[in-house]
Amino acid sequence: MDDGGSSSEWNRGGSLSVSEVAGLLEQETLQLLKKECGGLQTLLKNNHQVFRVEGGRVHIRDWRDRKSSRADTKRKPVAPGALKTRPCWFYDHHPQRCPLQAEHCAFAHGPDDLRPSTKPRKKIKNDAL
The missing domain is CATH 1.10.10 (Arc Repressor Mutant, subunit A)
Known part of the structure; x- marks a missing residue:
């Protein structure tokens, strides 16, 4: 496919x-x-x-339509450490898969495309201390 x-x-x-x-x-x-x-x-x-x-x-x-709303034009580009760290919903769930080629989609097209995140983990506050 x-x-x-x-x-x-x-x-x-x-x-x-x-x-x-x-x-x-x-x-x-x-x-x-x-x-x-x-x-x-x-x-x-x-x-x-x-x-x-x-x-x-x-x-x-x-996602091929980058001008789909004014709010999208104000978005920051995806940080390189966040690329391909989550599965592409469209690739996994849409009957025709994702409209973007794998190299143009910020999300992973299958397990071989998935990368570990390089973003630092958020620290959890401990209110008891």
Whole structure:
């Protein structure tokens, strides 16, 4: 299988309103999301590498489109120590895999592409001391 398709071949899908996405989930799932990560909108925001929320609508992000929103143009480039340290969600989950070739994607396309992070670990505060 090809490691990425052209823009006319890769299906970026449509969009749904945030309320439509919430309506697709069971109430129990929504409550769990609220408890574990602050709710559906926070989940979408924290997974910005996969989802783009614009004008109250949820889209699957297409990394070939660098001008997909004004916020993206303000982002700092990915630190070299962070490249390929996490699996590519699209490569693992999208039926057509990632739209980017492996060398152009900041995420790992398979286990052979995965690298250990060189970012220093965050120190955990110990409130008991």
